[in-house]
Amino acid sequence: EIVLTQSPGTLSLSPGEGATLSCRASQSVSGNFLAWYQQKPGQAPRLLIYGASSRATGIPDKFSGSGSGTDFTLTISRLEPADFAVYYCQHYGGSPPYTFGQGTKLEIK
Amino acid sequence: QVQLVQSGAEVKKPGASVKVSCKASGYTFTAYYMHWVRQAPGQGLEWMGWINPISGDTDCAQKFQGWVTMTRDTSSSTVYMELSKLTSDDTAVYYCAREVLTGYKAFDIWGQGTVVTVSS
Numbered sequence: 413e414i415v416l417t418q419s420p421g422t423l424s425l426s427p428g429e430g431a432t433l434s435c436r437a438s439q440s441v442s443g444n445f446l447a448w449y450q451q452k453p454g455q456a457p458r459l460l461i462y463g464a465s466s467r468a469t470g471i472p473d474k475f476s477g478s479g480s481g482t483d484f485t486l487t488i489s490r491l492e493p494a495d496f497a498v499y500y501c502q503h504y505g506g507s508p509p510y511t512f513g514q515g516t517k518l519e520i521k
Numbered sequence: 522q523v524q525l526v527q528s529g530a531e532v533k534k535p536g537a538s539v540k541v542s543c544k545a546s547g548y549t550f551t552a553y554y555m556h557w558v559r560q561a562p563g564q565g566l567e568w569m570g571w572i573n574p575i576s577g578d579t580d581c582a583q584k585f586q587g588w589v590t591m592t593r594d595t596s597s598s599t600v601y602m603e604l605s606k607l608t609s610d611d612t613a614v615y616y617c618a619r620e621v622l623t624g625y626k627a628f629d630i631w632g633q634g635t636v637v638t639v640s641s
Contacts, residue, residue, distance in 0.1 A: 508568070509582040511568060512558075
């Protein structure tokens with residue numbers, strides 16, 4: 413089972429700043445099948461990035477993903493109030509279980 | 522439009538079973554796997570398992586083997602997840618989410634979630 417560790421646990425930033433979120437895997441992620449999701453309180457998760465760096469349909473280019481193997485990053489530029497949420501990484505597509513990281517809470521400073 | 526609509530909230534007693542439904546619309550049902558993910562109060566996301574809508578084949582995380590059953594009804598484009606022998610630890614929001622059979626594009630559409638409360 414691949415264990416995904418996200419850092420930091422909480423990130424406090426101001427609107428207009430940029431955010432960098434990290435996801436580290438306990439072993440290499442097959443095919444770089446690594447996704448990022450955004451979740452707001454009381455809502456279902458929303459897919460942002462798949463395949464480590466491809467934006468999902470309708471996701472603005474302020475969200476970008478990078479990385480390969482065991483180290484992945486989600487970068488969010490020009491933070492807006494709507495961007496403050498919890499972000500999860502997940503590996504998928506290879507051998508299950510398709511585990512999620514524990515999440516990074518992005519909060520307004 | 523593409524959507525997954527789940528059944529309503531459930532309150533169950535310990536030891537009981539619960540069956541949650543997820544009805545798909547707006548797309549070809551047999552072109553997407555359906556996954557189940559749960560989230561305990563204040564906690565993160567936990568992948569439970571998936572079902573192949575064409576064959577009905579399923580796979581689930583080891584901790585759920587033997588007590589989660591996933592089925593589908595292609596005539597109504599609906600998948601079901603049944604969890605048995607409930608304990609208070611199963612209190613959570615349960616989500617269905619689809620993934621295209623080919624292309625490895627992760628879970629792109631999610632249901633609205635079904636709250637399951639286990640309490641005596």
